[in-house]
Amino acid sequence: MWDFAVTLIATDAKHYRLLPFRFMRMNTGHDRDILLTSDTGEYMHVNDAQLRALSYFDVQASTHFYKDLLARHFIYEPGRHDPFPEMAAQYRSRKDFLFQGPALHLFVVTLRCNHTCQYCQVSRAPLGGSGHDLSEADAQAAVDRLFESNAPALTVEFQGGEPLLAFERVRQIVEWVVDRNVVEQRDIQFVITTTLHHLTEEILDFAEQNRIQFSTSLDGPAPLHNANRPTPSRDSYERTVKGIQWVRERLGHDAVSALTTLTSRSLEQPEAIIDEYVNQSFSSISLRPLSPYGFATKSAHRLDYPIERYLAFYKKALAYLLHINQQGVYLSESYTSLLLKNILTPFSSGYVDLRSPAGAGTAALVYNYDGYVYPSDEARMLLEMGEDGLRLGTVQQPLSELLGSTVMNALLASGVAEALPGCSDCALVPYCGADPVEHYARQADPIGHRVFSSFCKKNMGLLKHIFGLLCDGDDNVQRVLLSWLNRRSYNDVRFPGYRG
Amino acid sequence: MAMLRKDTHFEIHHLNEPKLLKVITLDEFIEQGLAVCAGSAEFGDLLLWLPNEERLRSPHLLSLPVGGFLIPEPLIGDFDSMRPHLHSPKDADVVQPGDVIAITPGNAMVRVLYRRGSDSNLLFMTDRCNSLCLMCSQPPKDIDDRWHIEENLRLIDLMDSDEENLGISGGEPTLYRDGLLEILAKCKAVLPQKSIHVLSNGRLFQDPSWIAALSAISHPQLSWGIPLYADNAEDHDHVVQAPGAFSETLQGLYNLARANQIIEIRVVLNRLTTPRLPELAHYVFRNLPFVRHVALMGIESTGLARKNYEELWIDPLDYQESLSQAVYFLFNRGVPVSIYNLPLCLIPAHLSRFARQSISDWKNLFIDTCQQCAAVKHCSGFFKSHTDRWQSRGVQLLSTEAFSAYARSAQ
Ligand code: SF4
Numbered sequence: 001m002w003d004f005a006v007t008l009i010a011t012d013a014k015h016y017r018l019l020p021f022r023f024m025r026m027n028t029g030h031d032r033d034i035l036l037t038s039d040t041g042e043y044m045h046v047n048d049a050q051l052r053a054l055s056y057f058d059v060q061a062s063t064h065f066y067k068d069l070l071a072r073h074f075i076y077e078p079g080r081h082d083p084f085p086e087m088a089a090q091y092r093s094r095k096d097f098l099f100q101g102p103a104l105h106l107f108v109v110t111l112r113c114n115h116t117c118q119y120c121q122v123s124r125a126p127l128g129g130s131g132h133d134l135s136e137a138d139a140q141a142a143v144d145r146l147f148e149s150n151a152p153a154l155t156v157e158f159q160g161g162e163p164l165l166a167f168e169r170v171r172q173i174v175e176w177v178v179d180r181n182v183v184e185q186r187d188i189q190f191v192i193t194t195t196l197h198h199l200t201e202e203i204l205d206f207a208e209q210n211r212i213q214f215s216t217s218l219d220g221p222a223p224l225h226n227a228n229r230p231t232p233s234r235d236s237y238e239r240t241v242k243g244i245q246w247v248r249e250r251l252g253h254d255a256v257s258a259l260t261t262l263t264s265r266s267l268e269q270p271e272a273i274i275d276e277y278v279n280q281s282f283s284s285i286s287l288r289p290l291s292p293y294g295f296a297t298k299s300a301h302r303l304d305y306p307i308e309r310y311l312a313f314y315k316k317a318l319a320y321l322l323h324i325n326q327q328g329v330y331l332s333e334s335y336t337s338l339l340l341k342n343i344l345t346p347f348s349s350g351y352v353d354l355r356s357p358a359g360a361g362t363a364a365l366v367y368n369y370d371g372y373v374y375p376s377d378e379a380r381m382l383l384e385m386g387e388d389g390l391r392l393g394t395v396q397q398p399l400s401e402l403l404g405s406t407v408m409n410a411l412l413a414s415g416v417a418e419a420l421p422g423c424s425d426c427a428l429v430p431y432c433g434a435d436p437v438e439h440y441a442r443q444a445d446p447i448g449h450r451v452f453s454s455f456c457k458k459n460m461g462l463l464k465h466i467f468g469l470l471c472d473g474d475d476n477v478q479r480v481l482l483s484w485l486n487r488r489s490y491n492d493v494r495f496p497g498y499r500g
Numbered sequence: 501m502a503m504l505r506k507d508t509h510f511e512i513h514h515l516n517e518p519k520l521l522k523v524i525t526l527d528e529f530i531e532q533g534l535a536v537c538a539g540s541a542e543f544g545d546l547l548l549w550l551p552n553e554e555r556l557r558s559p560h561l562l563s564l565p566v567g568g569f570l571i572p573e574p575l576i577g578d579f580d581s582m583r584p585h586l587h588s589p590k591d592a593d594v595v596q597p598g599d600v601i602a603i604t605p606g607n608a609m610v611r612v613l614y615r616r617g618s619d620s621n622l623l624f625m626t627d628r629c630n631s632l633c634l635m636c637s638q639p640p641k642d643i644d645d646r647w648h649i650e651e652n653l654r655l656i657d658l659m660d661s662d663e664e665n666l667g668i669s670g671g672e673p674t675l676y677r678d679g680l681l682e683i684l685a686k687c688k689a690v691l692p693q694k695s696i697h698v699l700s701n702g703r704l705f706q707d708p709s710w711i712a713a714l715s716a717i718s719h720p721q722l723s724w725g726i727p728l729y730a731d732n733a734e735d736h737d738h739v740v741q742a743p744g745a746f747s748e749t750l751q752g753l754y755n756l757a758r759a760n761q762i763i764e765i766r767v768v769l770n771r772l773t774t775p776r777l778p779e780l781a782h783y784v785f786r787n788l789p790f791v792r793h794v795a796l797m798g799i800e801s802t803g804l805a806r807k808n809y810e811e812l813w814i815d816p817l818d819y820q821e822s823l824s825q826a827v828y829f830l831f832n833r834g835v836p837v838s839i840y841n842l843p844l845c846l847i848p849a850h851l852s853r854f855a856r857q858s859i860s861d862w863k864n865l866f867i868d869t870c871q872q873c874a875a876v877k878h879c880s881g882f883f884k885s886h887t888d889r890w891q892s893r894g895v896q897l898l899s900t901e902a903f904s905a906y907a908r909s910a911q
């Protein structure tokens with residue numbers, strides 16, 4: 001009798017059950033300081049009392065808070081509604097990229113380059129160097145690998161060195177791919193990553209025929225850019241800007257985009273870098289910290305910087321971007337846009353560095369000039385630094401073999417963020433990713449320790465900052481961020497709407 | 501503004517059995533014959549549109565082998581035929597050439613089942629339903645009315661084949677599963693140019709066998725309007741008065757998505773659904789990202805809604821904020837969203853770009869205030885069932901200046 005009563009009370013008291021969730025204090029200083037996130041990426045900002053009530057089964061049914069928890073799958077009511085179909089759908093949306101093989105294929109057609117950038121001493125060869133070009137046979141095999149991927153949309157990106165120094169190989173590869181695609185019928189995008197210094201009419205004609213995009217490097221105003229990118233004639237900036245204009249004249253304004261390399265010097269001038277992008281009328285800027293790979297150990301000290309310095313730079317830069325976007329300039333920061341997609345939508349950006357399971361090899365493949373295949377550009381640079389552990393095999397092996405390689409297995413075994421020490425308890429894991437290559441490079445261990453991980457510091461810093469803006473930023477800040485989310489103009493996002 | 505009814509009275513003669521007839525002019529009869537009907541038809545399915553003047557000029561027309569004759573005016577002279585014929589319509593505008601009408605012996609009522617060129621045509625499937633929504637505009641009846649299936653299959657044959665929107669609704673059309681599937685397949689075969697929109701509560705789709713059935717039909721222009729009234733089971737089940745409905749509808753929605761169907765979510769705005777409307781928008785976006793359109797709809801003050809007035813009525817002015825939050829949440833995330841059935845004077849100017857003239861021509865109404873209003877040509881107006889009790893305190897004619905603010909913000 002007594003037992004029976006207790007059971008009854010116990011069931012009554014627990015009118016709901018918990019679903020898996022994580023939480024994190026955000027140190028915002030305001031009341032709703034705790035971020036709750038579900039496995040599938042739903043989130044809520046709650047206060048201490050709410051978190052306590054939630055975990056003690058004390059949340060009153062029929063309150064708004066209770067319904068919010070139900071609707072976002074933090075709790076469920078046994079016997080009333082089974083939320084697993086929705087949660088399964090959310091998982092599927094967020095991990096949708098898993099249904100596709102590698103979509104990004106990087107062809108390192110040559111290592112030769114006219115620059116002598118300090119941060120890139122090891123992944124280039126002198127202009128006249130020989131034995132640094134992708135052979136015809138290897139290029140042909142790489143095209144076979146490309147089409148072995150089941151991805152319906154493929155990006156073929158040419159890298160170097162300076163790929164325009166090996167333009168004949170580029171032309172050949174594009175032609176093979178276009179030919180094959182008559183039968184394959186994929187959606188193919190070609191991109192050439194180049195300084196644009198070696199553009200010719202002939203190259204532009206070919207680019208026009210094949211709707212090739214150009215991706216260039218623009219580090220900021222002339223003094224900064226030229227200091228970062230020395231050439232014998234000291235005119236890297238002038239030649240790149242001329243190239244940008246030329247591409248736009250011939251192929252249209254959006255045929256060229258630019259990436260920024262942030263050196264220690266850059267971190268002092270966020271506004272100047274952004275102003276340069278406004279002056280060149282770009283619509284997006286990419287403010288990524290320097291990756292550790294290309295360094296020669298000697299110059300590492302001069303060029304590398306603690307991630308905290310980068311985060312301070314990022315916050316300043318973002319504040320400035322938010323400001324100028326409200327003045328009617330459209331300039332988005334691309335990594336922020338990717339994180340916004342991860343946070344604000346049920347989908348994943350699918351971006352290689354923000355995937356779990358990791359994107360190295362599963363999302364992208366690099367065909368190196370020497371005929372070896374790497375899971376990422378960074379893994380390739382490790383080799384140039386003298387590490388040879390991260391190659392998947394040679395371009396002559398079938399894709400299934402490359403993706404079944406020991407290296408790939410090792411990367412994936414340490415590439416599921418939800419299962420990594422540190423990440424598995426982190427409330428930000430649904431929006432973050434796993435980067436075993438970076439951890440291997442920095443800590444000589446693909447799993448690595450989060451406390452010493454600059455990947456973690458970067459993503460945690462950025463995610464917390466963006467969550468802060470989404471929660472506390474005024475309506476106009478929301479409008480800018482939402483305009484980046486869907487690449488709409490600021491004026492088109494007239495009201496932010498429900499903040500979620 | 502006059503609304504065009506879907507029925508009127510005629511004087512009907514020599515009709516011995518119920519009939520579905522396609523109204524056709526002499527010119528069409530000569531030029532196209534049976535090809536005027538999208539599907540298979542016989543001459544007996546045609547009702548010749550025959551004004552007095554033409555008949556008196558050429559009396560031999562009465563020997564044409566058609567199913568009957570329609571005189572769209574009072575009869576002049578004698579009608580020399582024992583074949584079915586209709587004349588003296590009470591409202592001469594209701595039936596027009598191209599339409600398909602239903603008539604039954606002993607009843608002067610002529611129902612228009614298909615109106616040529618209209619986008620509000622409907623295949624009515626059944627009066628039955630497995631829910632009992634508090635605001636149901638057509639309270640379900642527990643009857644066996646399978647005959648609708650046959651009638652609709654005939655109706656499809658007699659329609660024009662032109663590009664138009666065609667609705668299928670009830671009641672709950674999925675209750676007659678085989679009939680509905682047959683109708684959808686026939687729509688695809690006979691009316692390939694018409695886009696089909698089915699209104700269903702989606703509950704029965706929880707049975708996964710629908711996936712294969714719908715995939716097999718693979719209609720290229722078929723969409724489903726499925727209502728969702730809350731982001732949680734308790735609230736939704738209360739509105740539809742059916743425990744378990746929320747779970748069933750959600751599973752149904754996923755099955756529809758698996759069958760690659762085009763899905764619209766419909767929300768009727770009332771006192772119960774508006775308090776958590778932004779949260780509902782959030783729920784739809786997060787859990788049903790395949791949804792192609794969200795329709796937020798003003799309530800129709802008819803049927804059960806009248807009975808449940810106290811529980812349902814909320815002045816639209818009092819949910820403007822909630823509506824705006826929900827609309828911009830969806831719009832900013834790229835989900836197409838529309839506001840149906842709300843007069844322009846009841847929504848803020850910045851929402852007017854989402855407002856549609858959504859009320860079918862035959863049940864649309866504009867009240868006295870509207871007559872002088874600058875917005876009247878762009879406004880959804882009211883349902884013909886509109887009464888004072890359901891009228892917002894905010895209804896007011898918009899001046900030309902006020903309306904131009906709406907027009908500006910719609911750009
Ligand atoms: S890397 Fe850091 S921020 Fe990202 S999930 Fe892991 S612990 Fe969290």
Ligand code: SF4
Nearest residue numbers: 843845870873876879
């Ligand atoms: S007064 Fe004007 S805006 Fe209001 S319902 Fe009538 S026509 Fe529409």
